Amino acid sequence: MSDKKLPCSSAHMRELADRLPTPFYLYDERGILDAVRDMKVAFAWAPGFRNYFAVKACPNPTILSLLAKEGFGADCSSLPELLLAKSSGITGEMIMFTSNDTPDEEFSEAVRLGAIVNLDDITHIEALERSVEKLPELICFRYNPGPKRTGNAIIGNPVEAKYGVTDDQIVECYRIMKEKGCKRFGLHTMVASNELDGSYIVETARMLFSLCVRIQREAGVRIEFIDMGGGIGIPYRPDQDAMDLKAVSTGMRALYEQIVVPAGLDPLNIVFECGRVVTGPYGYLVSKVRHVTRKYKDYVGLDACMADLMRPALYGAYHHISVVGKEADPFDHVYDVTGSLCENNDKFAIDRKLPLIERNDILVLHDAGAHGYAMGFNYNAKLRPAEYLLKSDGSVVMIRRAQTYDDYVETLRFSGAPVEV
Numbered sequence: 001m002s003d004k005k006l007p008c009s010s011a012h013m014r015e016l017a018d019r020l021p022t023p024f025y026l027y028d029e030r031g032i033l034d035a036v037r038d039m040k041v042a043f044a045w046a047p048g049f050r051n052y053f054a055v056k057a058c059p060n061p062t063i064l065s066l067l068a069k070e071g072f073g074a075d076c077s078s079l080p081e082l083l084l085a086k087s088s089g090i091t092g093e094m095i096m097f098t099s100n101d102t103p104d105e106e107f108s109e110a111v112r113l114g115a116i117v118n119l120d121d122i123t124h125i126e127a128l129e130r131s132v133e134k135l136p137e138l139i140c141f142r143y144n145p146g147p148k149r150t151g152n153a154i155i156g157n158p159v160e161a162k163y164g165v166t167d168d169q170i171v172e173c174y175r176i177m178k179e180k181g182c183k184r185f186g187l188h189t190m191v192a193s194n195e196l197d198g199s200y201i202v203e204t205a206r207m208l209f210s211l212c213v214r215i216q217r218e219a220g221v222r223i224e225f226i227d228m229g230g231g232i233g234i235p236y237r238p239d240q241d242a243m244d245l246k247a248v249s250t251g252m253r254a255l256y257e258q259i260v261v262p263a264g265l266d267p268l269n270i271v272f273e274c275g276r277v278v279t280g281p282y283g284y285l286v287s288k289v290r291h292v293t294r295k296y297k298d299y300v301g302l303d304a305c306m307a308d309l310m311r312p313a314l315y316g317a318y319h320h321i322s323v324v325g326k327e328a329d330p331f332d333h334v335y336d337v338t339g340s341l342c343e344n345n346d347k348f349a350i351d352r353k354l355p356l357i358e359r360n361d362i363l364v365l366h367d368a369g370a371h372g373y374a375m376g377f378n379y380n381a382k383l384r385p386a387e388y389l390l391k392s393d394g395s396v397v398m399i400r401r402a403q404t405y406d407d408y409v410e411t412l413r414f415s416g417a418p419v420e421v
């Protein structure tokens with residue numbers, strides 16, 4: 001069971017929602033820091049343990065700097081993410097560049113920053129070579145096990161995935177890079193997303209540990225670190241349990257002793273690039289009720305819409321909803337909770353049991369701290385919301401202002417000023 005509590009008292013949340021323009025995102029610093037520390041404690045035994053926070057999950061420099069202070073790096077997938085990491089004080093090998101279908105100029109910038117380049121394909125060796133003057137000393141490859149693993153429901157079957165180097169190619173990749181003069185090597189994979197079954201993660205460790213042994217045997221290349229990717233899930237539904245990270249860590253440690261140590265590969269550093277488990281449960285989308293309507297069903301219309309949080313419309317994802325101040329009321333009404341987009345799938349919840357809802361009630365969507373704001377968009381010219389941080393001392397600071405109409409039209413050329421190309 002997971003508690004779906006607000007990060008502050010109902011009265012404080014109501015006061016914030018009355019004072020600040022809704023909708024807005026609120027992140028709970030204390031929750032994020034606790035999650036970071038839980039992860040570090042669980043993997044304290046693991047050589048070189050580090051999480052490269054997946055910037056795509058929550059691309060806000062205040063959050064990235066907060067995580068950097070705790071020793072986390074940044075996992076970047078594009079040039080703007082690389083630049084965001086740099087502006088947040090994260091540099092060099094604290095950056096993992098895990099991209100795919102990568103433009104040459106992104107490889108150049110990653111190498112210029114001294115980031116760890118994680119190649120997604122055997123042909124990207126050539127792309128990297130033509131993008132940089134000198135190959136980096138350290139190189140990593142993303143492995144796709146194909147039929148050897150089943151993937152999970154969200155990320156899909158590895159055979160169908162566009163990512164990674166195949167099982168047939170992986171040893172060759174290291175052989176080539178060794179011949180080209182690379183001296184240090186990493187091995188990455190990501191075969192699950194939002195996975196709550198810890199045994200899946202342990203199996204991924206088994207797969208990578210064994211592959212390190214094979215690469216050593218067949219290519220004479222010693223892998224310095226494995227990157228387990230992201231994909232640790234969070235309990236979006238109240239009846240789900242969080243993954244037991246300590247149990248996962250214990251399972252991985254046993255495999256480390258069984259596979260890595262006897263092969264003479266100890267120390268083998270272990271890193272992750274998790275986003276969701278770090279910030280997901282500690283981000284809230286706070287929204288006000290505009291209209292309660294009765295058609296063939298009962299609807300609650302919010303001032304937030306799927307342009308602010310796309311996961312429910314995109315994946316049918318469940319996000320728990322609290323009605324501020326009505327936590328103890330009976331959940332004896334059934335509503336579809338919608339936004340105002342001209343899209344009928346602009347729904348945060350369908351047939352959701354909630355207390356009686358009235359205009360101006362404050363609804364808080366839980367678990368929006370990862371892949372929430374980041375996935376937003378501007379359809380129907382909806383402007384993006386602000387982001388605030390609830391600090392550990394109880395104060396609230398703005399960490400991104402809301403988009404304005406002027407921001408929205410900044411890239412447009414109005415009819416009086418077209419630009420000839």
Ligand SMILES: Cc1ncc(COP(=O)(O)O)c(C=O)c1O
Nearest residue numbers: 054057230231232273274275276
């Ligand atoms: C390559 C890669 N690494 C890390 C992540 C982060 O995943 P999560 O936030 O679920 O931990 C993702 C998510 O899409 C990803 O594609």
